[in-house]
Amino acid sequence: MFNATFSSVPYFLTLYFQTVHGYSAMATGLAFLLPAVVVAVGTQAGERAVSAFGVHRMLVPGMGLGAVGAAALGLALTSDGSYPALLPGIVLLGLGQGAAWAGMWISAFAGVAPADQGIASGLASTTLQTGGSVGLAVLVAFAGGAGQSASGTGLLDGIRTAVLVIAGGIGCGALALFALRRVTGTRSLGPPLLAASPFAFPFPCPGCPAVLRHARRTSCPLSPPALPPLRPPSCAGWPDGCRPAW
Structure with missing residues (x-):
C-alpha cells in the first residue's frame, strides 16, 4: 500500500510540472527538493513518535496526515496554479510519508530474530516493490480513464484523478490500521x-x-x-x- 500510493506521487507530479506547466528538467528537480526535505523531517519525527507512543499510535495519524495532504495536493493541481499553492499538500503529504516509512520498517523487523533479519528485509523489500509496480499501473489506468487526451485539460484531469485516488488509498490504509489496532487492543485474554x-x-x-x-x-x-x-x-x-x- 505504501509504494502504491505515496511512492506514485512523484510520477504524476513530474507530468504536472513538465507537461502541464512546461518546467525544464532542472526546474522539476528543484521543485522536488522541498518534498525530499519534508519527507526526511517526517522520518525523524516518526522515529521519535514510535519511541514515545508506539508503532500503531504513530502509523494511524501518519497515514491520516498523508491522506489529507494528498487530497489537498490533488485539489491544488490546476492549469493556472502556482507552485506555492501546492505547498500545503506537499508538506502534509511529506510528513505523513516520512512517518509512515519509519513505522513501516520498524513493524517489519519487530520480533524478528537476528539470524532472520536478512529474510525479513528481503520479503519486505519485495512486497514494497511489487506494491509500487501494481499500484502505479492501476493509477495510470485511472488517470487514462479520466483524461483521454495526451495533453492539455484531459491530461490534467487524469493527473488530478490519480492523486485523489492516492489520497483515498492512503485513507483506506489508515482506517485499516485503526481497525486492526482496535481488534488487537480489545482482545481479551479471558x-x-x-x-x-x-x-x-x-x-x-x-x-x-x-x-x-x-x-x-x-x-x-x-x-x-x-x-x-x-x-x-x-x-x-x-x-x-x-x-x-x-
Whole structure:
C-alpha cells in the first residue's frame, strides 16, 4: 500500500510540472527538493513518535496526515496554479510519508530474530516493490480513464484523478490500521486466564508467549501449577524468561 500510493506521487507530479506547466528538467528537480526535505523531517519525527507512543499510535495519524495532504495536493493541481499553492499538500503529504516509512520498517523487523533479519528485509523489500509496480499501473489506468487526451485539460484531469485516488488509498490504509489496532487492543485474554495467577506484570515480557506480551499491567496467564515456587527476584527458572513483579 505504501509504494502504491505515496511512492506514485512523484510520477504524476513530474507530468504536472513538465507537461502541464512546461518546467525544464532542472526546474522539476528543484521543485522536488522541498518534498525530499519534508519527507526526511517526517522520518525523524516518526522515529521519535514510535519511541514515545508506539508503532500503531504513530502509523494511524501518519497515514491520516498523508491522506489529507494528498487530497489537498490533488485539489491544488490546476492549469493556472502556482507552485506555492501546492505547498500545503506537499508538506502534509511529506510528513505523513516520512512517518509512515519509519513505522513501516520498524513493524517489519519487530520480533524478528537476528539470524532472520536478512529474510525479513528481503520479503519486505519485495512486497514494497511489487506494491509500487501494481499500484502505479492501476493509477495510470485511472488517470487514462479520466483524461483521454495526451495533453492539455484531459491530461490534467487524469493527473488530478490519480492523486485523489492516492489520497483515498492512503485513507483506506489508515482506517485499516485503526481497525486492526482496535481488534488487537480489545482482545481479551479471558477472565479465568487472568484470575489464575496473582502475579502482576507491570511491563510486557519480550521473551514471553505472544498472549502474555499483550497483558500489560494484568495478571500472568500462566496457571498456578505451571509457576515455580517463589524465589528472590531472578529470571532464572521462570517460564519463557518471565518473572513476577516483586
